[in-house]
Amino acid sequence: MNFKDYIRVILDYPQPGIRFKDITTLLKDGPAYRAAIEEMRKLVEHLQIDVIAGPEARGFVVGAPLALALGVGFVPIRKPGKLPGETIEAGYNLEYGKDSLAMHKDAIQPGQRVLIADDLLATGGTIATSIDLVRQLGGEIVGAAFLIELTYLTGRDKLDGIEVASLIKYE
Secondary structure, three states, rough: OOOHHOOEEOOOOOOOOEEEEEHHHHOOHHHHHHHHHHHHHHHHHHOOOEEEEEEHHHHHHHHHHHHHHHOOOEEEOOOOOOOOOOEEEEEEEEEOOOEEEEOOEEEOOOHHHHHEEEEEOOOOHHHHHHHHOOOOOOOOEEEEEEEEEEHHHHHHHHHHOOEEEEEEEOO
């Protein structure tokens, strides 16, 4: 299946010059969505994953079904103030400002083998911050999985030494 056929590209969103990769067209097609998650499962099943962590919001729609397919748990990584329990936070820079992410302090147990999953690997800032949070809790990052990778933005470089699996690549 050519999964690019299910990704809508929107020009000049959210700003001029950007070619936004819209995954909602894939998500609304049940058989294509299921096939994408199944193909991602095949890409990462060898990693002996204990739990998957995914940043909000689109990391949830990739990470949670992937966790279900692998029979492991899912841990949400959220914006600060969105989780009800005690959390840790880490900040990162965006092209247009700063942001931060949070996780429950008890979300990852020391030594757990964690896969980070998200919809898109672009510059790598969100994923590098997610990795930092997992490591702060003592988790071992065994890989990162993405529905889409924009290889021309070299986000993979920020994930040095981590196995990266991408279902769709835009070069």
